[in-house]
Amino acid sequence: MYQYDTYDQEMVDARVAEFRDQVARRIAGEITEDQFKPLRLKNGLYLQLHAYMLRVAVPYGTLSSAQMRMLGDIADKYDRGYGHFTTRQNIQYNWIKLEDAPDILADLASVEMHAIQTSGNCIRNTTSDQYAGAAADEIVDPRPYAELLRQWSTFHPEFDYLPRKFKIAIIASETDRAAMKLHDIGIQLVKNEAGEIGCKFFVGGGMGRTPMIAPVINPFVPPLQMISYLEACLRVYNRYGRRDNKYKARIKILVHEIGADEYRRQVDEEFAHILTLGLEPPQAELERIKGFFANPGFETGLSDEIDRSDPDFAVWVDQNVAAHKQPGYAIATIALKPVGGIPGDASADQIRLMADLAKELSFDELRVTHAQNIVLPHVRKADLYTLWQRLDAAGLANANLDLISDIIACPGLDYCSLANARSIPVAQKISERFADLGRQRELGEIKLKISGCINACGHHHAGHIGILGVDRKGTENYQLLFGGSEGADTSLATIIGPGFSEDGVVDAIEKATDVYLAQRADGERFLDTYRRIGTAPFKEAIYG
C-alpha cells in the first residue's frame, strides 16, 4: 500500500500544527465559534448532541495493521474504548474533547493518517472498492488513481468553499461495491476497444433529500487527463452550483437543473482551457504510486481446497468469503454486525485484534467497506480456518455478510444533531428478530439500510429494504422503502405507504419477507421478486 514520502508527511504535520494553533486561538477566545466551525469541520471535528465527534479519513478504505492498531489505541486513549466505521470507509469517535483533538491528529500523523477534509464544503475522502487489488473481476487496481486523487484534492485552494460537500468514488469492476453512481462524481475505470484504460465519469449522483443516479458525463477520459477533467467538473460546480439553499446546493441539483448535456458542454469548454495549463501530474507520478500497489508477494502453487468439516466455519466461508484473483487466496469480510449490536462499531480490543490478524494473515492490509464492515483482502485459503477461529473467539465471526442483519445504519438520534429519529435501536431489533442464521440464509441477500433523517447517511434510498426515521408530532416514525440498489443495477427505493412505530416497522419487514418467500421464483433475491411483482402484494400483506 501507499507510503508517505517526506513531502506527504510534511503536509500532514503542517496540518496538525495549523489545527493546534486554531484550537488554541479558539480556546483563548481569539476566534468565535462561528469562525472556528469551518476550520474544525475541515479537520473532521463535529459538535454532536453530547460531545465532539472526530471523523478520521481512511483514504479509499485501505489501512495497514499499524494504522488499524493506532485506531484502536485512540479509541482507548481519547474515547470510550470503541470506534464506529462509517459508510464512507472512515472511522468516527463519538466522545472527543476539543482540547484533545490536536493530540489525536498528531497520533494519526505518526502512522500516516489524518482527518483532513472529512467534513465541510470541500472534496471529501475518496472512496473505492473494498476488494481493490484482490478482486477477481477488476480490470485494474483503482487505488493508484485514488491516491492520485487524494493528493490532488488535499488542500485544493480553489475548491475549499464549494456550495456543498463533494464526494468522489472510484472503482474498476463492473460489479459496483462502492455505490459509485450515488456520488457527486463516480469514476469507473474501463477499457476501450484498443485495450486502453480510461475514466468513465458519472457526475451528479447522490442520496440525501433528493436522491439521484449520476448520468454519464464522459465515457472515456484518458488517465493522464483525469485530474484536468476533475478540475473542469469542479470549477463549473463551484461557479454555478446553487448557494441560495443548502438543500439544493449539491452538484446533482445543478446537473439536474441545467441538464446533463448542458453541464457536459460547460465542462468540455472548461476542460479544453484547463488542458492548456499543464496541471496534470505526469505518467511518472502515476507509475511511482502504482509501485506501492504491486502484488504483495503472493505464493504460487497453493491449494484452493478449504476443509469444511466444521459446519459453522463452512457457513462463514459461504457467506463472508469472496473470490480472489490469485489462486490459493481469498478475500474475507469481518462483519461488524452482531445480533443486537450497533452496526459498524468495534471495541478497541477488536480493532487491535483485526490489526494483528491482518499482519499475520493478510499481508498487513485491511479495508473498511461502505457497508461498515472490515475486509482482510489477501488471506491464504489454508489460513481461513485459523482466521475464523480467532474471529469467533472475539465475537467477530458473524456469518451474515449481505444478509438481512448486515445492516447499514447512521448514528441517528443517539448521537447526531441532525437526526429526527434513532436508527441504532431499529437495527438492533431487526437483527434480534432475524437472529436465526438459518432463517437469514433462507432469505438470501437483502441489503437493509436505515437513516435517522432525510439526509440519508444510512443510504436508505439504496436499500433493497430502506428505513427512514422521521419525526411525526414529536414521535419517532419509520417509513419503509423497497427496491433500492447500489450495485451495477443502481435504483432508488420507493416508500410503500404510511410509516410505523419502531416495533411496527420490524413487524412490517417480517411480513414483507414472508411475501418474498411465498412468491419468489428460482434464484430470485428479495429485490428481484420485488421488481417482478411490484408493491401491491407487499402492501396487502403489510397494511391489509
Added chain:
Amino acid sequence: MVEDCLRYRNDDPVTDPAVTVDSFADQTNATAVRIEPGDDARALLPHLSRIALVEVNFPTYGDGRGYSAARILREHGYAGELRAVGDVLLDQLSHMRRCGFDSFAPAHPITAEAADKAFATWPDVYQKTVDGRAPIWAKRHG
C-alpha cells in the same frame, strides 16, 4: 482604505474607484473593477490589458466563487492587482494567494505578521495553480 490592505506587490496602489463588471465595458477609462460572487469573471477577459485592479468581493467567507474568478483571471494572463475584499479570514489567506490574489482588504483587519504566518502554513503544495509554486509531483520528478 489602502492602510487596511495587505499588499504583496511592488507597484503603486491604484486609487481609482472600482466599478461593477456590468458598467466596466462601457466605461473605457475605468482601470479598476469589482467582481461580485454572481459575476462572470470571463466577461473581463477582452479588457485585461487596461485593468490595473480587480477587487473580488467575499460577502461571506463561505462563498467560494471568488477563488475560481481569481484563478480564471490569472490563467488568462491578468497581471494587475487582484484583491480579496470583504469577509476574508486569516485561515483563508494561503489558499487565496494560491489562486492568484496578491492583496487583501479584510473587513476585520489582519496583521501583516499573522498573514505571513498563514502564508507559511504549507511547506509544499500538491496542485499546480497560478502562484508559480512547483507542486510536489514536479519536485518528485524534477
